[in-house]
Amino acid sequence: MKFDVLGLLAACSYALDCVEAELIKVTNNHSKRVAYMAVCTAEKMGIQGQSLQDLAECALLHDNAVAQYIQEELQNDALRNGVTKLGRHCTIGEKNLKNIPFHNDVFNVILYHHENADGSGPFGKQWNEVPLFARIIHMCDTIDIFCRSMKSDSDEWKRTEEFVIKSKDKLFDSFCVEAFLMLFR
Ligand SMILES: [Fe+2]
Numbered sequence: 001m002k003f004d005v006l007g008l009l010a011a012c013s014y015a016l017d018c019v020e021a022e023l024i025k026v027t028n029n030h031s032k033r034v035a036y037m038a039v040c041t042a043e044k045m046g047i048q049g050q051s052l053q054d055l056a057e058c059a060l061l062h063d064n065a066v067a068q069y070i071q072e073e074l075q076n077d078a079l080r081n082g083v084t085k086l087g088r089h090c091t092i093g094e095k096n097l098k099n100i101p102f103h104n105d106v107f108n109v110i111l112y113h114h115e116n117a118d119g120s121g122p123f124g125k126q127w128n129e130v131p132l133f134a135r136i137i138h139m140c141d142t143i144d145i146f147c148r149s150m151k152s153d154s155d156e157w158k159r160t161e162e163f164v165i166k167s168k169d170k171l172f173d174s175f176c177v178e179a180f181l182m183l184f185r
């Protein structure tokens with residue numbers, strides 16, 4: 001029997017987006033857009049084959065632990081071991097995905113999906129300490145949240161492009177930014 005892992009995860013991701021739309025006001029299909037942008041960016045960087053499926057799965061489920069984290073916070077147990085609140089959903093989310101049958105190693109992709117290139121993220125990791133997939137997802141996630149208005153005219157793109165360029169070496173590393181800007185003109 002064949003099992004469509006990506007299809008199943010896309011359905012889970014849609015369900016998670018619906019919950020997160022209620023909880024943290026993400027826009028509809030946020031994770032699918034992040035996955036689409038992430039896979040296109042990775043392809044531009046020369047990544048091919050099954051690795052792209054792994055990336056798509058991670059991107060679809062990047063915020064899989066948001067609801068769990070909020071539940072935990074409601075129980076007044078949010079800060080543990082000095083990990084910031086933002087990092088908590090990354091820690092839980094990384095653990096949740098450890099039994100997903102990825103094709104290759106994708107350790108620490110969910111764990112570090114909020115790390116900034118300059119080390120100002122929740123775990124203080126600089127871009128070169130963070131797996132490439134986590135850096136790509138972080139950039140695409142942040143861009144999708146920035147574009148919340150859902151308008152797609154040239155003014156909106158100009159604003160987004162300026163944000164991406166301004167964020168180079170601060171939020172996002174230059175390799176990711178350059179690939180993204182070459183792709184989405
Ligand atoms: Fe997140």
Ligand SMILES: [Fe+2]
Nearest residue numbers: 030062063141
């Ligand atoms: Fe997100």
